[in-house]
Amino acid sequence: MKPMTKSPLQIARAEYLPKIPTSLNGDVVLTKGADTQSVADQAEIKKLFPQTYGMPLLRFERGVKKSYPVKNVGVILSGGQAPGGHNVISGLFDGLQKLNPENKLYGFLGGPSGLVEHKYIELTKQIVAEYRNTGGFDIIGSGRTKLEEEWQFDKGAEICKKLNINAIVIIGGDDSNTNACVLAEYYLQKNTGIQVIGCPKTIDGDLKNEMIETSFGFDTACKVYAELIGNIQRDASSAKKYWHFIRLMGRSASHITLECALQSQPNICIISEEVEAKNMTLNNIVEDIVKVIVNRANFGLNFGTILIPEGLIEFIPAMKKLIAELNDLLANNEDFNSLLTDDVKRQYVKAMLTAESCQFFRDLPKGIASQLTLDRDPHGNVQVSLIETEKLLIEMVAKRLAQLKAQGEYKGKFATINHFFGYEGRCAIPSNFDANYCYSLGYTAALLISEGKTGYMSSISNLTAPAEEWIAGGVPITMMMNIERRNGVMKPVIQKALVKLDGEPFLFFSKHRNDWADENSNYIYPGPIQYFGPSAVCDQPTRTLLLEKGF
């Protein structure tokens, strides 16, 4: 391996020793809690997971010395990057080494496909050392192959047998952990002797529930975005001439956007879940924005910040309907594809849409309407993730403000800058919180494996306390499941957590947003993540977590 050139911070961070719960320091005993039930659809889930359903909650506490059997483990990084993945692996490595020095750790390369295609490396002390406390998933790479088919499971069992691997750790989001549970059940049913443990990863923050307080990476990613938003807000209030429209990654859920709003207090922040609950139209959203802009302009303030969640577009009922119609209409439509000019294509589409969707389509800015009709994926589907919602809103807001200006109801200037933040945060150097949390998750996964467990998610709770007081254990994955329709089929899945409108983070936001919007604003400038300073600066969890836990 070619040695990397390293920045001073990389060098300093390599020396950081992640904190783990005091209960994991030294010898440990496993205690069992009550048996569990799935959050819904108990009978169906139980039927689908006869071997792994109903298992008890597990907790590790201080205990007496004990010897553990040798375990060879394979680890997989699944899906999008999240800060801290390398620390899950280093915690897992160190845990395995400590529990039995003969243990080995393999890394499957390029995500779940590495298991199926038998691509792997052994993770040695030297390799792991290069990646401690770093961002990224580059130690073994990640991938989006879904482990769903029995032939994939069998191929996986084949390589495990060959390498004498006793357990697989899957580091992933809700879908990957659902698949981890299916795999655990299958391997139990087939008596392969291969255990499967999951770890809760995703910057989107949508893998959380009664038992899992937060997914890893959410803390660091939000702090990076909030740093940038704070910097932009300071720029806005210095230059006093731009409205900054800032779209944030996070897929369907608005957790990232809400957390960034709590950290930075922008003038406006849209939460998709609220848009859906209130059945808001695109025009409603535009009107809400315009109201704030006009009010601030009346005080001579022609600047501000607006946060927009990536998934917004899918939560607007009329847009959802239009996209569904377009997908039905345009997929594999040779007539349409043979039309020569963009204008003719747009006319064709208008003629075929329902009256309601046609009206909505007509009202869209031309650029966005083109994007919807022309930029389709290989199957003819609209590419929702490519729609630059921030530009859509800018165009519509500008149009509405021009009308108000003509009517003498708006006298301000409206100049805008647009931003999209996502890739800037997924591979940041993990915050102390994520560095400690991830290392503890990995260490706990080693314990669960050594105790012979399968179908569990590694769990660290009490996360608003200092790391020493965190609680380590395991949660049966079946406990988090229900039955949902996915791509037209009813399936057992881990419930995806959207922003709860009656949850404390949203309630705090909705209580204060008018104060943030008005002429006084109340920007906070979080600044960059700090690793070495006072604990109040370096070790705070997210505002979301603090509010959820009653702080």
Add this chain to the structure above:
Amino acid sequence: MKPMTKSPLQIARAEYLPKIPTSLNGDVVLTKGADTQSVADQAEIKKLFPQTYGMPLLRFERGVKKSYPVKNVGVILSGGQAPGGHNVISGLFDGLQKLNPENKLYGFLGGPSGLVEHKYIELTKQIVAEYRNTGGFDIIGSGRTKLEEEWQFDKGAEICKKLNINAIVIIGGDDSNTNACVLAEYYLQKNTGIQVIGCPKTIDGDLKNEMIETSFGFDTACKVYAELIGNIQRDASSAKKYWHFIRLMGRSASHITLECALQSQPNICIISEEVEAKNMTLNNIVEDIVKVIVNRANFGLNFGTILIPEGLIEFIPAMKKLIAELNDLLANNEDFNSLLTDDVKRQYVKAMLTAESCQFFRDLPKGIASQLTLDRDPHGNVQVSLIETEKLLIEMVAKRLAQLKAQGEYKGKFATINHFFGYEGRCAIPSNFDANYCYSLGYTAALLISEGKTGYMSSISNLTAPAEEWIAGGVPITMMMNIERRNGVMKPVIQKALVKLDGEPFLFFSKHRNDWADENSNYIYPGPIQYFGPSAVCDQPTRTLLLEKGF
């Protein structure tokens, strides 16, 4: 004043005591160096600045106690934001207080127009306290009004007389400091008794010369952008599926882009000054990029990073020519404006261009060609700064790769993400370097004023040494001047510093760039600015400065 809600880092940074050169601790004596000459056009500059030409270099050293006359001072923030502006003001405030407790500091509001329009506040201890070590220019706001006309100078003198102001400090870039010098000369000639001192500000890094080692804000802004580039590189090498095209602010000069490349070692980095020196065409640039992409694809690496300076487009000779022709052609052209469709407008333009420009125009992607012809400013001029060069390059590279693929010479996949970073860094919390440098600049400005100096720029040098060893003094602004054509008129101006192709920063880059481009890459991940950790992490100046000083 409404108290701000503050982040933990804001609270902690408020306590930071900036370091100043040891020579400024305690009592100080002013020593004079040799008389100076302008860098060029000595006779003309001397004629234009009879009072302020040829003054000696100044240096402050440890001295004996001395009493200074009372001075009331007005301070102005001019032009774009740069991290550390608030620290110049707090250093100035503290210096004035220390030199004579009766001194007062006023802030002119909203930039130079505050002086002309008599808008100001007195900067009290309480106000300054709220802004110590923070980013932004919001303490008094900034603006882009140019102080160039005698009636403006007279209006300024009027308010200075009224408030009994003896000196004005102008914190700005090369143009603002040029104007500061004109103002100093004018006030001397008119015997107003008003001194004028400049401070070197700009994130762009293009205000530097023999005497001024760097402008403030460059350090912090580059570190913010390099943090983001590093994070993106880690994402690229983890996901292994995107080429990230990253455009960086910096106006004409490529200093920011070069510094970011030195900090992060991307696969490709374009330097405008090299493009111009080699008389490169857009196609040359595209071919250079394509070569690296094809080579990496041959090793199965379909990802990477490309840094692009904001000013690139203006350094491509053919583009410069096209833009000039379009401006001549379209400004106030009613015939053109009356044409109905975009297609007809493009046809009209093609018919009117020179053959050479027409060919170049034809080869441009349609979106960019439209932007050039359709999105013009109120005077009919092409809006160069709005041209998304990163998207232009993506389109052209994609087209070329498709050709190569058809010829069987390229077998990779080409998926891209584009970014533009600028507003994210201009108001960041200043790094320790900028916090110390700016505070020292402000403190030194107070000394220069108390010593009765005018037409000087506050200067801190020896910046690669620890702050204690920095050297404080003053440089006559006339010394940095030459005569240049600006908007068709010959004018005395401070030379703008572009990237020197024979300078150490560029030489280091050009020596190593092939290693960074190839299949091994060699990304560095700088991570976020740190304020509290080891000195090697927290107190390093830019790589540009270190290389320029022989480190």
